[in-house]
Amino acid sequence: MLTKLNHVLLAGVVALACSSCQTEKKADYQVIPLPQEVVLTQEKPFLLNKNVSITYPEGNLLLKRNAEFLSGYIRQATGYTPPVKGLKDGETAKHAINLGLDADIANKEGYVLTTTSESIQINGQTENGVFYGCQTLRKSIPAEAQGADILLPAGSIKDEPRFTYRGMHLDVCRHFFPLEFIKEYIDLLALHNMNTFHWHLTDDQGWRIEIKKYPKLTEVGSKRNCTVVGKARSGKYDNIPYGGFYTQEQAKEIVKYAQERYITVIPEVDLPGHMLAALAAYPDMGCTGGPYKVSPDWGIFEDVLCIGNEQSMQFLEDVMAEITEIFPSKLVHIGGDEAPRTRWAKCPKCQARIKAEGLKTDKQHTAEDRLQSYCMTHIEKFLNSKGRQIIGWDEILEGDVAPNATVMSWRGTSGGIKAAQMGHDVIMTPNLYCYFDYLQTADSKDEPLGIGGYVPVEKVYSLDPTAALTEEQAKHILGAQANLWTEYIATTEHAEYMILPRMAALAEVQWTQPEKKDYADFTQRLPRLIKFYQRDSMNYAKHIFDIQAEYTTTQEEDGSGSGAIVATLRTIDNAPIYYTLDGTEPTTASEQYNGTGIVIRQSADLRAVAIRPEGKSKVTEKSFYINKATFCPIELTGTQPTPKYAFKGATALVDGMSGIDNYATGEWIGFLDGDVTAVIDLGASNGNAAGKTVAELPEIKHVSTHAVIDMGAWVAGCTGLTVSVSDDNKSFREVAAKEFPVEMDSRKKAVANYEVTFEPVKARYVKVLIKRTPALPKGHPGEGGIPFLFIDEIEVE
Template sequence: MKKPIFFILYLLLSLNVNAQTPALIPQPVELKMTDAKNASLLDSNTIVFISDSGLLNAANFLNNYLQQYYGFRLKVTQHKNELKDKTIWLLADPVAYSSLKGYQLMTQGKSLTIHAATAENIFYGIQTLIQLLPVEKGSKHLQIPAVAITDYPHFAYRGMHLDVSRHFFDVAFIKKYIDYLAMHKMNYFHWHLTDDHGWRIEIKKHPELTRIGAWRNGTIIGLYPGTGNDGKRYGGYYTQDEIRDVVRYAAERYVTIIPEIEMPGHSMGVLAAHPELSTTPNVPIQVAQTWGIFNKFNNVLLPSEATFSLLNDVLTEVMDLFPSPYIHVGGDECSKIWWGQSEFCRNLIKEKGLKDMNGLQSYFMHRIEKFVNSKGKTIIGWDEILDGGITPIAIVMSWRGETGGIQATKQHHKVIMTPEKYMYFNHAQFEKEDSLTANKYVPLQDVYHYDPISAQLNSQEAQYIWGAQGNLWSEYIANPAKAEYMLFPRLDALSEILWTPKAKQNYHDFRERLKTQFKRYDLMNINYSKRYLQPY
């Protein structure tokens, strides 16, 4: 009698395992477990059918993942007569699926179907399919659970930032970073290309910007104020061909790159090459070697015609390289004390009838915005661009808390929430960190519990919240492994609050699903803090 009992127990256990809800991040809008007999088996004999060539990006992403981690690829076809028993159907039709906000995914025995109105939403369905795959490397037969998923994003803007000025990251890592965003259904990459600590983008008309501005003669050691300076020449930049390559790569993953050219502050990189554009034209300027903003050292761009001429040249080349409709122009932490000491600036304020230095910054940003708009683009700026007023179409990125974003919604500006308290991933994840970080604390649970729509907003104002963004400033992030450590798993939390409906967000459940996600990161050789594996 023992054998039948053991067999029944084994069968029940197997059914329970098969019926387990997949640990998906971000959590889909609706996920139903269906008849276990509808589970799919994916292997090298499976064929991917695409309804049109526009779905090749999604199919290629899946194939690249399968090749890298399981050692095989799938045949992709648009011809139904080539199909065999096992098929992944990728079906995009703006008419037939016009009512879908996102995508639907369903496993049906030997076939798996993802359908949507757009190729972009099919791509998001592929990211979910990848998370349905086993997390053991090298398996040639991949069991996919029987599910029916309906899914679409909570916010339209789902962004992540990377500062490459303070520390430079090569193209290979930038592409890997974009892959990380794509796999978490993020759709905007804010590329912080210039700052006090280095100018990182080739400008053909002004090669001196990279020849001089891309290099500093030393870097602070340790946490500010530091224990000295390493005295080592440091720098790097991206050629325009490299930029085009990265832009193409991101577009294939439905990630829009928003380039940032900082102004009028955070400009020591450009002023090292052009000290004549500062408020002290006869004083040599070096690319910054220490972190932070200090009025005594951080000179700013003079609002002169020569400055605007150079910036117009720069922005023209930048806008030619990046098809994004948005250009980030900084606008934060401008040390206006330098303008106050400048006779030219004092005279300009009188000439233009400006009220004060905030008015001068507004004049500066209006000049830049008018030029950008003339090229068919829209500016994004940190919330300081509100000082003195901006045009209604400018987009505000609120980092000094939520106040700027709230103020901007009342003025009917589109807003991206990125408050330092919740969205700065360069800050420590733990009160006692494993390595050197910025001296603040942004734990995983705070990221997860952040709501970009403030309780202070009424329903009309809330409509102007476009989404949110995490920021990764690189003062203490000098290599890809450290960048990954600071990014994961806070990127998981960010992706869920931006994609998953508020009513379905649950931190305890999220932490449970992270256990599977960490196994996937192990499979992908992604660095993350192992402390999250401990009970909490």
């Protein structure tokens, strides 16, 4: 069976019998990822038609396969199939696309594509490079050109990738995907010039790869009795058995399919945590002996492999022995993430191992941390004996890092920076840029249920994997990868929706040199690539065609101290935008946006829509509430936002814009420890306050703020508000205080409002103390842990 990307549009072929139906279409090289150098000439273009052939040096089977791929790509677009011919030394072909090798090309994946009116020549140092030249030519041809002759501009392209590792990850444990979709996924990697498929094969919710020495791993570990409904730990389950796994032969089939497209498959067997499925099959390998079950829920679980148990260590070696027989990749991913130490701390066998190995606690690490490092190092030595090397998530830095480990940095970029500074090779996959299970839009009300977060296309595109590193350290950054975790992604259609078109943005991060990158230019090229998604019936996300809105605050220049919000709206194709400010639905009869920004000086409800001949975009909505604190100077004294969630800083609390229930959009600022104290200078809202009498200062009687509650993400609300006022910003007197109950519902997700009313008082400065939740409540998976506090908008009336 052919995958969707290889599907031949046979119906179009029939329609081409009559040559009089042919038309001409122009190609261009505005492809994704953007080549490093494109030089066009004024010569006559090359005419691609049904008389063209594709040649390769006779005897080179890899280039023959490349030629056959290119012929198939052309057939998909045009309906006609260029014949493939092998040429002997010295033999030439007229009106042909010629594939060849050139040892003078420096990069192993580089290529030179030269177009004249007589021929197209694609050369690479290796067959791999030629394959990427074929991808560029493929994407230069219009996706829908049935029966057309194609005019390809004369000129040359010299191209090579920025990074040697260009990857995509797929989790098949939380939800299982059929073999044909795995092939489709690999085809998408090829389309986007990627060369690594990271296959996450084992986890708490299912063991998905056959291990012949341990048949219960798939007989028992691949099946769960039910699956959680809604968000993690909702307490609701569907009571439908769920399972699936790949045989070793099927996995080898995928490896071969990927190899033909110059893609390496890196398998992941996550250890020593995320092992509930394995423990359900072989309970003697756990610290408690069970009973265990394949998890129907998402999250992190205390039951992990018993490192003090010789049987467990032998199990890992046996599994890795079979994994290395299936997967020839140099790197084998061993996870190493999210392995709680709770069981080890109480397990006699683990404590005996700690003692026997002399593992010590110090200021940086516990003995149990070093027990994980012992496990990592043990497996590393075993895999090294098989000629392989390990790669793991950045948690493997917690302890004594296995000396030759490659580190995959997911918790931001800091782990990767640290690893590079230590001399380890690194793959950057920071969650705030590269987690494709995160939402693609800040407005989540019409989105499928997801894990949360916010990673739009533009955010992906902005990633620079070597930022903050010296030139020497940057050499350790092998590349970048995006991850698709599938807790909330149960279908192939949903998976496509989450990766496309963000995959295109990632492709340019991985391939194109940073000085060549330009997001505005990328968005002009993206619709061409999207036509390939459309042609091949991919369920891509369409947020890129929605209105992109930016909101900034400004201070008036008249010295009054008052300010305004400026809403700047744009679309990638400059489609006309219509808007209202009273909350009504915009139509073509509404005010048309003129491109200079909408200035908002009073409370308003903005609604805007782009209207194209094919229909309307999603309506962009934003509410603004202007109060006495809006636009005023504000200072956070004491506790500061955690850098990861600082965003615009304190000014976000007085910008007149409240956030929605997604704390990762940049509308909220996040704190990890300590209560929050903000001092607002209200005098600025009434002009220059210097020299004003008390009677001239603003009168206030109400203060409120908002907090996101997302207990599943360890985000809790406020527990108290205290308001104090001052005339000199030195001596404050308390005017109100109110306590709020600690949130006890471990599943709650909402935006909560906290307010306090008091007797009217005039003051220039108002100090607001926002008390945080001190610890996660009893019964929460992180019971006793410190939750985040995300707040937005301090409103004063």
